[in-house]
Amino acid sequence: xxxxxxLPIGALAGRTGLAVSAIRYYEAQGLLKPWRNAGGxxxxxRADIRRLSFIMIAQQFGLSLPDIREVLASLPNNRTPTPKxxxxxxxxxxxxxxxxxxxxxxxxxxxxxxxxxxCLSLPKCKLYNRDDIAQSKGxxxxxxxxxxxxx
Amino acid sequence: xxxxxxLPIGALAGRTGLAVSAIRYYEAQGLLKPWRNAGGxxxxxRADIRRLSFIMIAQQFGLSLPDIREVLASLPNNRTPTPKxxxxxxxxxxxxxxxxxxxxxxxxxxxxxxxxxxCLSLPKCKLYNRDDIAQSKGxxxxxxxxxxxxx
DNA sequence: ATAATTTCTAAACCTAACTTTAGGTCAAGC
DNA sequence: GCTTGACCTAAAGTTAGGTTTAGAAATTAT
Numbered sequence: 001x002x003x004x005x006x007l008p009i010g011a012l013a014g015r016t017g018l019a020v021s022a023i024r025y026y027e028a029q030g031l032l033k034p035w036r037n038a039g040g041x042x043x044x045x046r047a048d049i050r051r052l053s054f055i056m057i058a059q060q061f062g063l064s065l066p067d068i069r070e071v072l073a074s075l076p077n078n079r080t081p082t083p084k085x086x087x088x089x090x091x092x093x094x095x096x097x098x099x100x101x102x103x104x105x106x107x108x109x110x111x112x113x114x115x116x117x118x119c120l121s122l123p124k125c126k127l128y129n130r131d132d133i134a135q136s137k138g139x140x141x142x143x144x145x146x147x148x149x150x151x
Numbered sequence: 152x153x154x155x156x157x158l159p160i161g162a163l164a165g166r167t168g169l170a171v172s173a174i175r176y177y178e179a180q181g182l183l184k185p186w187r188n189a190g191g192x193x194x195x196x197r198a199d200i201r202r203l204s205f206i207m208i209a210q211q212f213g214l215s216l217p218d219i220r221e222v223l224a225s226l227p228n229n230r231t232p233t234p235k236x237x238x239x240x241x242x243x244x245x246x247x248x249x250x251x252x253x254x255x256x257x258x259x260x261x262x263x264x265x266x267x268x269x270c271l272s273l274p275k276c277k278l279y280n281r282d283d284i285a286q287s288k289g290x291x292x293x294x295x296x297x298x299x300x301x302x
Numbered sequence: 303a304t305a306a307t308t309t310c311t312a313a314a315c316c317t318a319a320c321t322t323t324a325g326g327t328c329a330a331g332c
Numbered sequence: 333g334c335t336t337g338a339c340c341t342a343a344a345g346t347t348a349g350g351t352t353t354a355g356a357a358a359t360t361a362t
Contacts, residue, residue, distance in 0.1 A: 008359090010308065020309085021351055029349090039358045041309055060258065065349075090262060097259050104252045107211065111245055159329095161338060171339085172321055180319090190328050192339055216319075 006035070006043030016052045023052070029065045031055060031072060047080045054089070061097050157186070157194030167203045174203070180216045182206060182223060198231045205240070212248050 013020045026032050027042075032051060034042040051072065058068045071092055075081045164171045177183050178193075183202060185193040202223065209219045222243055226232045 008308075019351075022349085024310095025350060037358095039309085041358070059349095094259070094262055097255060097262065101252065101255050101259065104248060104255065108245070108248050108252065111241055111248065159338075170321075173319085175340095176320060188328095190339085192328070210319095 005037070006045060007048070009034075009042050009044070012044050012048060012052065015049050016056070018052060018056070026052070026055065026065070030069050031065060045080070050081075050086070054086070058093060061093055062100055063093075063096065156188070157196060158199075160185075160193050160195070163195050163199060163203065166200050167207070169203060169207070177203070177206065177216070181220050182216060196231070201232075201237070205237070209244060212244055213251060214244075214247065 007015075009020050009023055012018075012023060016023075023032070024042075027034065032044075032048060034044045034048070037043050054072070055065075055068055058071065059065075063071070071089055074089065074092075075085055158166075160171050160174055163169075163174060167174075174183070175193075178185065183195075183199060185195045185199070188194050205223070206216075206219055209222065214222070222240055225240065225243075226236055
């Protein structure tokens with residue numbers, strides 16, 4: 001029960017609000033690497049609470065789990081991350097967020113002019129510029145807007 | 152070949168950049184109602200090009216297909232929609248878009264203070280306010296941030 | 303010492319938004 | 333009149349991000 005024994009998965013779930021199954025799933029996706037105790041059960045460090053919190057926030061920002069794994073890869077694995085480490089990573093997120101906001105603002109600027117005027121015809125409509133929206137939101141393969149300008 | 156015979160599905164796909172299979176899928180979801188010719192093949196009105204364009208734009212704004220179906224339901228079905236009809240619908244989208252932008256701006260305001268300082272602890276972090284992000288982005292059931300404040 | 307919780311793994315299931323496949327029909331060009 | 337290409341339906345497959353289930357083993361509580 002000493003602190004050095006680490007937190008079992010249920011405790012981590014309780015502290016983060018995540019389901020136990022989600023935490024195991026994140027591990028399967030390479031976002032987390034708990035150790036195992038003598039009986040084979042997962043044990044976590046306290047720092048993993050923050051790691052999971054970060055994952056949840058990054059998801060809100062629209063990052064996929066592979067994206068997040070990459071970002072987290074820049075954390076030191078030989079020591080517990082410091083606030084400074086997290087700040088560096090926060091800055092990376094900020095870039096993502098800024099880009100998404102810009103996209104939406106641009107869409108909004110065009111909305112009145114485009115749908116508002118009823119033009120909505122693909123060849124001219126500004127809403128169809130390919131660099132909008134952070135790459136293929138939504139699941140499954142799909143023709144992206146602007147992918148087939150042969151209209 | 153007269154205009155009154157309508158467009159076959161491939162033509163519609165060509166003009167919108169959508170896959171034929173996607174257009175059939177939208178019909179199955181109730182977003183489109185082509186008529187059938189003598190041989191049982193789908194025939195579309197020219198106005199359906201705009202309808203599909205609208206669907207693509209609305210998706211970029213984060214609306215689900217059921218959401219879009221509802222919005223489209225307010226179009227008149229006894230006549231071809233006018234630019235004015237589309238403008239009314241554009242205004243509805245605008246509300247959605249504004250909300251999404253507000254959310255992201257709020258997240259950005261908190262980012263430096265929260266991740267930046269390294270606090271990231273659930274009970275205090277402003278990023279964990281439940282009204283953030285337009286309801287449960289991402290598929291499948293999932294605990295929403297803030298849903299379990301019993302941390 | 304036993305009962306009640308937790309945890310374990312593997313595999314199946316879930317949703318959204320589509321695509322792919324298979325086997326057959328329709329329409330258009332020569 | 334026949335071949336080629338477009339179209340049809342129904343069902344199964346795909347991806348992301350998980351959840352659910354089942355049966356077994358470990359831990360905790362009494």
